[in-house]
Amino acid sequence: MATHKLLLLPGDGIGTEVMAEVSRLIDWLNKAGIAKFETEHGLVGGAAYDADKVAITDATMALAQASDAVIFGAVGGPKWDGVPYEARPEAGLLRLRKDLALFANLRPAVCYPALAEASSLKPEVVEGLDIMIVRELTGGVYFGEPKTITDLGNGQKRAVDTQVYDTYEIERIGRVAFDLARKRRNKVTSMEKRNVMKTGVLWNEVITAVHQREYKDVQLEHQLADSGGMNLVKWPKQFDVIVTDNLFGDMLSDIAAMLTGSLGMLPSASLGEVDSKTGKRKAMYEPVHGSAPDIAGKGMANPVAMLASFGMALRYSLDMGDLADKLDAAIAAVLAKGLRTADIKSEGATVVSTSQMGEAIVAEL
Amino acid sequence: MATHKLLLLPGDGIGTEVMAEVSRLIDWLNKAGIAKFETEHGLVGGAAYDADKVAITDATMALAQASDAVIFGAVGGPKWDGVPYEARPEAGLLRLRKDLALFANLRPAVCYPALAEASSLKPEVVEGLDIMIVRELTGGVYFGEPKTITDLGNGQKRAVDTQVYDTYEIERIGRVAFDLARKRRNKVTSMEKRNVMKTGVLWNEVITAVHQREYKDVQLEHQLADSGGMNLVKWPKQFDVIVTDNLFGDMLSDIAAMLTGSLGMLPSASLGEVDSKTGKRKAMYEPVHGSAPDIAGKGMANPVAMLASFGMALRYSLDMGDLADKLDAAIAAVLAKGLRTADIKSEGATVVSTSQMGEAIVAEL
Ligand SMILES: CC(C)[C@H](C(=O)O)[C@@H](O)C(=O)O
Ligand SMILES: CC(C)[C@H](C(=O)O)[C@@H](O)C(=O)O
Numbered sequence: 001m002a003t004h005k006l007l008l009l010p011g012d013g014i015g016t017e018v019m020a021e022v023s024r025l026i027d028w029l030n031k032a033g034i035a036k037f038e039t040e041h042g043l044v045g046g047a048a049y050d051a052d053k054v055a056i057t058d059a060t061m062a063l064a065q066a067s068d069a070v071i072f073g074a075v076g077g078p079k080w081d082g083v084p085y086e087a088r089p090e091a092g093l094l095r096l097r098k099d100l101a102l103f104a105n106l107r108p109a110v111c112y113p114a115l116a117e118a119s120s121l122k123p124e125v126v127e128g129l130d131i132m133i134v135r136e137l138t139g140g141v142y143f144g145e146p147k148t149i150t151d152l153g154n155g156q157k158r159a160v161d162t163q164v165y166d167t168y169e170i171e172r173i174g175r176v177a178f179d180l181a182r183k184r185r186n187k188v189t190s191m192e193k194r195n196v197m198k199t200g201v202l203w204n205e206v207i208t209a210v211h212q213r214e215y216k217d218v219q220l221e222h223q224l225a226d227s228g229g230m231n232l233v234k235w236p237k238q239f240d241v242i243v244t245d246n247l248f249g250d251m252l253s254d255i256a257a258m259l260t261g262s263l264g265m266l267p268s269a270s271l272g273e274v275d276s277k278t279g280k281r282k283a284m285y286e287p288v289h290g291s292a293p294d295i296a297g298k299g300m301a302n303p304v305a306m307l308a309s310f311g312m313a314l315r316y317s318l319d320m321g322d323l324a325d326k327l328d329a330a331i332a333a334v335l336a337k338g339l340r341t342a343d344i345k346s347e348g349a350t351v352v353s354t355s356q357m358g359e360a361i362v363a364e365l
Numbered sequence: 366m367a368t369h370k371l372l373l374l375p376g377d378g379i380g381t382e383v384m385a386e387v388s389r390l391i392d393w394l395n396k397a398g399i400a401k402f403e404t405e406h407g408l409v410g411g412a413a414y415d416a417d418k419v420a421i422t423d424a425t426m427a428l429a430q431a432s433d434a435v436i437f438g439a440v441g442g443p444k445w446d447g448v449p450y451e452a453r454p455e456a457g458l459l460r461l462r463k464d465l466a467l468f469a470n471l472r473p474a475v476c477y478p479a480l481a482e483a484s485s486l487k488p489e490v491v492e493g494l495d496i497m498i499v500r501e502l503t504g505g506v507y508f509g510e511p512k513t514i515t516d517l518g519n520g521q522k523r524a525v526d527t528q529v530y531d532t533y534e535i536e537r538i539g540r541v542a543f544d545l546a547r548k549r550r551n552k553v554t555s556m557e558k559r560n561v562m563k564t565g566v567l568w569n570e571v572i573t574a575v576h577q578r579e580y581k582d583v584q585l586e587h588q589l590a591d592s593g594g595m596n597l598v599k600w601p602k603q604f605d606v607i608v609t610d611n612l613f614g615d616m617l618s619d620i621a622a623m624l625t626g627s628l629g630m631l632p633s634a635s636l637g638e639v640d641s642k643t644g645k646r647k648a649m650y651e652p653v654h655g656s657a658p659d660i661a662g663k664g665m666a667n668p669v670a671m672l673a674s675f676g677m678a679l680r681y682s683l684d685m686g687d688l689a690d691k692l693d694a695a696i697a698a699v700l701a702k703g704l705r706t707a708d709i710k711s712e713g714a715t716v717v718s719t720s721q722m723g724e725a726i727v728a729e730l
Contacts, residue, residue: 090560156532159567163526195455202524230623258595
């Protein structure tokens with residue numbers, strides 16, 4: 001049995017609580033002889049800042065580079081509002097994405113049937129919803145230079161951010177989207193603002209060219225990101241795979257997640273390029289929700305998104321798709337039994353704590 | 366009675382159809398002696414391109430500069446997908462905004478009670494919704510330089526857009542938001558991505574400073590634009606006034622509009638600075654919806670957003686707030702009678718054409 005090296009980075013807030021449930025699952029899988037995991041632990045975000053005055057240390061980055069997959073909790077919180085910009089909690093997450101070259105962020109927005117009523121949208125609009133947002137993650141306005149604030153004198157400052165995209169960056173994220181669509185409902189919607197942004201013009205041109213050259217069998221449509229956002233709210237089931245840039249992806253994937261009513265349930269994967277020699281790719285898995293400082297430390301957090309993220313790691317990095325299926329089934333079974341954490345509670349359901357939910361899922365497995 | 370000079374720019378698609386209803390209303394107001402309007406007409410967008418190979422001519426811009434208010438329909442459509450970037454339909458709209466220095470875009474998102482059921486959201490989430498999005502309109506990534514596509518050779522291109530904000534630009538849009546909040550529910554939510562963008566850091570800093578200095582009586586909160594988008598979908602009634610930059614404002618105001626189920630009903634105003642000598646400000650009024658090429662020419666378009674935009678002109682530019690109130694009441698009365706254009710049709714309602722709706726509203730007045 002192959003040994004898999006995992007780096008666990010719980011981060012801040014509820015990150016540590018939900019990561020504890022991943023550890024519970026890993027321990028059980030190791031003990032039951034179902035898999036063989038070696039885990040390292042590291043600090044990231046505010047927790048790293050408190051210890052080392054940086055958002056992630058070089059030593060932790062080295063562990064990330066050496067792991068088969070990074071399992072990431074969440075970062076940030078008001079406690080670190082005043083830290084220097086370069087050391088703010090999010091900088092740890094951004095460094096992981098950039099240094100591991102995790103250019104493809106996969107964010108499924110799935111409406112769990114048991115939770116359709118938790119959505120602010122009408123049940124018929126979201127029931128059965130299953131879309132995949134493919135967000136470019138290492139380019140765009142997140143990393144483009146210049147990115148500066150300059151003092152102009154007279155009490156005036158000028159802030160600048162730069163959105164940059166090269167052809168190859170759009171091509172490779174396009175391929176990820178088209179490949180995923182082939183395994184799903186065979187449709188890709190590309191979103192940009194080509195009517196205002198030059199990066200939108202290039203994005204549109206390159207996605208169209210990749211489609212023409214390599215993926216003519218997949219249906220491709222283009223939407224402006226603002227109308228795309230409207231369409232997401234109006235009738236999300238029109239979408240299968242959405243491919244978009246880093247900043248639009250940030251907004252649109254969060255909105256899509258919220259539509260489902262299942263925010264505490266949604267995992268994500270961030271993938272690098274496949275190494276042509278080893279056949280492996282760098283990868284990080286994290287829940288879509290954040291560190292939720294308001295409920296941190298209360299044992300109330302929903303561990304499902306974190307566990308489902310671990311499930312994505314099994315599927316995309318560790319070649320254990322069967323086990324991932326079993327984990328997904330265990331989660332569905334526990335929900336079907338009426339167990340709910342506070343964020344998804346509904347009438348007639350049993351409200352349980354983070355660890356009770358984790359225990360129940362492991363027991364179901 | 367003062368004479369008001371208006372420039373009507375119908376634009377493309379349903380723009381011409383809904384503008385015809387504004388003309389109907391203006392004619393009636395002139396004839397009834399209720400007001401005195403002098404109107405000029407001009408081309409913008411694809412219509413201007415077809416005639417003059419530009420998205421708006423200098424002559425039309427001169428008319429806009431000389432008018433008390435510009436009434437704008439909508440621009441764009443697949444017909445002009447292939448025109449040169451500088452002459453694309455949207456360029457006409459962007460030139461109007463920039464050359465008239467219309468830095469403040471006011472987009473009310475109101476849920477008309479009669480239309481709550483048209484929303485994809487649950488009625489209890491949107492009923493009674495009344496928020497005001499204040500979007501910065503002449504800065505940010507829309508106009509920052511460099512904005513280029515460069516050929517790098519080897520089949521690679523690089524596209525660049527630049528988001529720039531200066532202190533004074535954030536201050537003046539902040540003041541617009543705080544002033545509006547004072548006349549509403551006294552709360553402003555500022556949205557940016559300070560955890561990723563330097564413009565977000567400056568935005569946050571300047572809005573906070575303006576608040577401290579001049580508007581301590583107004584409640585101010587800050588949200589990251591991605592969680593802000595989520596909160597809009599989850600529970601929009603938590604907001605009163607939202608102030609945000611040009612690109613986030615584009616996305617968030619469209620999403621807010623769609624939430625209400627009243628997209629065909631929503632007006633917007635784009636305002637310049639008040640001239641300290643004349644006390645006047647440049648202004649343009651346009652519906653939130655676009656040119657809807659799919660239904661153009663069929664007499665199906667909903668003229669309410671366009672008429673309500675004219676109503677905002679009465680209120681904000683022409684000092685006829687009473688008449689604006691009457692117009693709003695006439696619109697509400699016609700809806701209450703069950704008249705609906707196709708976009709908002711519901712059981713038991715009478716479906717009418719664009720001109721029938723316009724006629725009914727004028728008759729009600
Ligand atoms: C925490 C923040 C830097 C991050 C982002 O903006 O990418 C988050 O919102 C996300 O979507 O993963
Ligand atoms: C037509 C387009 C250039 C415009 C924008 O992006 O500002 C539109 O979407 C809007 O919101 O008014």
